[in-house]
Amino acid sequence: MSDTPAPTERKRVWVTPPNVALCAEADIADPGSRGFVLQIGEAFFHGFVVRKDGQVAGYVDRCPHQGFPLAIDLDQYLIPDGSLILCGWHGAVFEPLSGACVGGPCAGARLTPWPVEARDGLIRTA
Template structure:
């Protein structure tokens, strides 16, 4: 018998309420990305925001290929030159501002959008 408690599976949700302040727009480089985990009641939402060419886009942190989170390392959603989002597990690549998969095992699909906006220098859920 072990005194170690069994791991508890966290409930996940796939959407967030509007107008939740996430960070200052300048907290994400251009191009750059940042992951977010939001607690909503007893459940958790996992998403990330990409900033490119002065625009922001948000996505649920879940690859359409196998359902894994995309980043292996914290906040590392983009390839080094910032031109594409990379799933670090199986190499799928996505357009940063549309979420369209342009290569890899899920070509033709897209990331699930997470509505976000930059307003008055703050990135918020929309």
């Protein structure tokens, strides 16, 4: 029996305040993606940003199929050619700019949008 206390689950939030600078637009390849964890008070928000065709889109990092984060490897949300977002756990695939699931166990569902924008060379929450 260990004297180490069991870990407690961190509180989660599903929205972020506007105008939080996340990174330089150039920090994410086109096409590319990057995950973010923001501490808001005592809770944490998990999201990711996709950059494709000069546009950015943000999503809550939670698959609609079973609620798991999508990426198995850090920042690896897209398939190798950058054309789709992949849930690495169960193989669901999503359109990068709309979040629509186009294949896999949650076909017809959508990722939860996270409002972000590219402005003045920075990606920020909107």
